[in-house]
Amino acid sequence: MKINVTDRSGKNHCLDAVEGWRVMEIIRDHAERIPALGIKAECGGALACATCHVYVDEDWVDQIPEPSEEEIEKLDDAFAVDEEFSRLSCQIIMTEETDGLSVTLAPGSEP
Amino acid sequence: MSYISHPPGQTHVTDALIIGAGPVGLFAVFELGLLDIKAQLIDILDRPGGQCTELYPEKPIYDIPALPVVTGQQLTDQLMEQIKPFGAQFHLNQMAEACVKTDTGFRVTTDQGSVIEAKVVIIAAGGGSFMPKKPPLPGIEAYEGTSVFYAVRNRSAFAGKNIVIAGGGDSALDWTLNLQPIAQHITLLHRRDDFRAAPHSVNAMREMVATDKMSLVIGNPTALQGNNGQLTGIDVTLADKSTTTLSADTLLAFYGLTMKLGPVATFGVGMQNNLITVNTENFETDVPGIFAIGDINTYPGKLKLILSGFHEGALAAQKVFRYVHPDRKWRFEYTTSSSNLQSKLGV
Numbered sequence: 001m002k003i004n005v006t007d008r009s010g011k012n013h014c015l016d017a018v019e020g021w022r023v024m025e026i027i028r029d030h031a032e033r034i035p036a037l038g039i040k041a042e043c044g045g046a047l048a049c050a051t052c053h054v055y056v057d058e059d060w061v062d063q064i065p066e067p068s069e070e071e072i073e074k075l076d077d078a079f080a081v082d083e084e085f086s087r088l089s090c091q092i093i094m095t096e097e098t099d100g101l102s103v104t105l106a107p108g109s110e111p
Numbered sequence: 112m113s114y115i116s117h118p119p120g121q122t123h124v125t126d127a128l129i130i131g132a133g134p135v136g137l138f139a140v141f142e143l144g145l146l147d148i149k150a151q152l153i154d155i156l157d158r159p160g161g162q163c164t165e166l167y168p169e170k171p172i173y174d175i176p177a178l179p180v181v182t183g184q185q186l187t188d189q190l191m192e193q194i195k196p197f198g199a200q201f202h203l204n205q206m207a208e209a210c211v212k213t214d215t216g217f218r219v220t221t222d223q224g225s226v227i228e229a230k231v232v233i234i235a236a237g238g239g240s241f242m243p244k245k246p247p248l249p250g251i252e253a254y255e256g257t258s259v260f261y262a263v264r265n266r267s268a269f270a271g272k273n274i275v276i277a278g279g280g281d282s283a284l285d286w287t288l289n290l291q292p293i294a295q296h297i298t299l300l301h302r303r304d305d306f307r308a309a310p311h312s313v314n315a316m317r318e319m320v321a322t323d324k325m326s327l328v329i330g331n332p333t334a335l336q337g338n339n340g341q342l343t344g345i346d347v348t349l350a351d352k353s354t355t356t357l358s359a360d361t362l363l364a365f366y367g368l369t370m371k372l373g374p375v376a377t378f379g380v381g382m383q384n385n386l387i388t389v390n391t392e393n394f395e396t397d398v399p400g401i402f403a404i405g406d407i408n409t410y411p412g413k414l415k416l417i418l419s420g421f422h423e424g425a426l427a428a429q430k431v432f433r434y435v436h437p438d439r440k441w442r443f444e445y446t447t448s449s450s451n452l453q454s455k456l457g458v
Contacts, residue, residue, distance in 0.1 A: 042238055042370055044415075048166040051369060073307045076279045077367035079246050080331050081302045083350065107247040 001094060003027075005054075006104040007036040017094045023103065024052040024090040031111075038111040045090040050077035053109045055085040056092075057102035064098055067091060079108035114159070114191065115200045119223030123200070125151040126435045128219055128229035130207045130375065133161020135405030135420030136235035137190040137199075142428035144197030145444075145452055148435050151227055153202045153219070155240045160187035162237055165368065176418060186417075196457045202227070206240050210378040216400060216434075231431050234378070234387060234396075234403040235420070238370035246277070246364050248335050258342035259335070259362045263290070271295050275345055275357055277332055278365030284308035286363060288315055291325055298326040298357055300347065328357060335362070375407070383409055393430035394423045400434055402427045 001017040005027055015030045015037075017023075024041050031037040040051035047070055056064065061084065067075075071091045075081050078088075089103065117123065127143050129136045132154035140150045156165055163172075163183030171180045181189070205221035216230035243261030245251060251259055263269065263286055270293040276283050279301040285308075291297050299316065304327075306313045320327045334346040336356065344356045372385050380396035381388045386409035387396055395402050404427055405420035413419070432441055446452045 040369070043162075043166050046167050046170055048170065049369070050367070072303075076302065076307060077244065079244075079366065080333070080348075083303060108244070110247075 001099045004102040008105050019094050021094050022090045023092040040109050040111045047074055050074050051109045052089045053078040053106040054089045054103040055106055056087050060101050064092055116203050119205055119225045122226040124228045125149050127231050127233055127431055128227050129233045129235055131235035131237055132159040133237050134163055134190055134417050138421045139424035140194040140197055140199040142425045146428055146432045148431055151200045153205055153207045155206045157204050163187050165241055208374045231434050232401045235405045236375055237406045239372040241368040242371050244366040244369045253340050254342050257340040261364055272361040273359050274361040275300050275359040276363045279306045281308045282365040284312040298328055300328045302331055304329050394427040
């Protein structure tokens with residue numbers, strides 16, 4: 001199971017993913033070895049901080065479960081929000097359907 | 112919730128100064144109190160609770176021992192009730208800025224001019240100080256304090272200004288309504304035409320937009336224009352992805368709060384990856400008399416759980432006792448059976 005993450009400098013990283021994990025957790029785990037993947041995620045997945053903001057690639061937007069009303073509201077606290085592609089990565093859970101998901105780290109979520 | 116909160120600018124003397132009034136700092140008051148150690152707490156927020164009340168007051172926590180479910184606010188309220196017998200004193204809306212060694216312990220000064228002399232310092236600062244989130248716009252630092260603000264300290268300073276207020280929550284809406292009568296013009300800038308602020312504020316704002324008393328722009332700021340710290344305009348990407356420039360001499364940005372380690376990093380204690388290293392016997396740092404408990408510390412096996420912070424506070428208190436009461440013999444007692452502890456608790 002993999003995800004593709006583009007860091008803030010535009011470099012792509014293909015990362016091993018774990019089923020059932022949040023995309024935020026996968027990125028945070030790999031960031032221990034790859035500092036360019038640093039993601040603040042300060043509330044740890046409680047949908048309380050908007051510091052794990054990513055852009056989901058166009059091809060993937062319709063293939064993952066839609067954001068909850070609460071997630072859409074919480075995006076108010078993120079920066080450079082794209083109404084089509086912005087998501088909080090703590091709210092995307094890895095499943096077989098999301099294997100291969102591509103996302104780009106958004107500005108303002110640096111640790 | 113009633114508690115003693117001191118106005119800034121005074122000098123205080125106490126046994127233990129706790130930096131951070133989150134759950135771990137609050138419970139430390141209890142463990143210290145059982146050992147006759149008086150405590151005062153500093154917090155940058157305007158009320159106790161730290162992350163629990165600032166980030167997730169309504170969210171359920173399931174891993175506090177013996178509380179199958181409790182919200183961040185409830186946990187804080189219960190801790191405040193539990194430490195009530197010990198009369199802890201709070202210094203709120205203040206950030207601990209410096210900590211220096213003295214003959215009797217430490218002198219900690221805050222950004223609001225308070226001075227607290229304490230025999231020991233316990234850093235329970237979690238992820239650091241809550242500070243406003245700054246939009247990641249190139250060169251924004253050059254405008255901060257002159258044209259770009261994250262809070263309104265002096266309302267009259269905004270009179271006659273051409274202001275863009277960014278954000279969609281209560282702070283953005285409240286200041287839009289509050290500053291509109293004195294500003295030259297107000298533009299509210301938000302990513303979507305939907306606001307999670309109080310409905311009556313949103314209605315009042317929409318009424319002013321409808322009567323041309325202010326503007327509402329749906330979009331995101333992308334760049335600042337101006338020079339020498341004086342803003343002249345803000346580049347914005349609109350909902351349809353076209354771009355425009357809003358004329359403005361002032362930007363007020365309300366994107367919520369984030370935690371920054373802040374001045375604690377300058378206190379001289381050993382650190383690793385922005386966390387304070389401690390020993391696991393008593394959670395003292397490499398500076399004798401300064402302790403670190405809760406999310407801000409690190410040691411082999413560390414888990415950032417509230418319950419770990421409670422344990423750390425209990426062990427730290429035993430070592431603090433030796434600093435504060437060097438002439439007294441340390442005695443281990445249970446609250447269940449000790450009439451001595453029960454009298455301190457007032458039961």
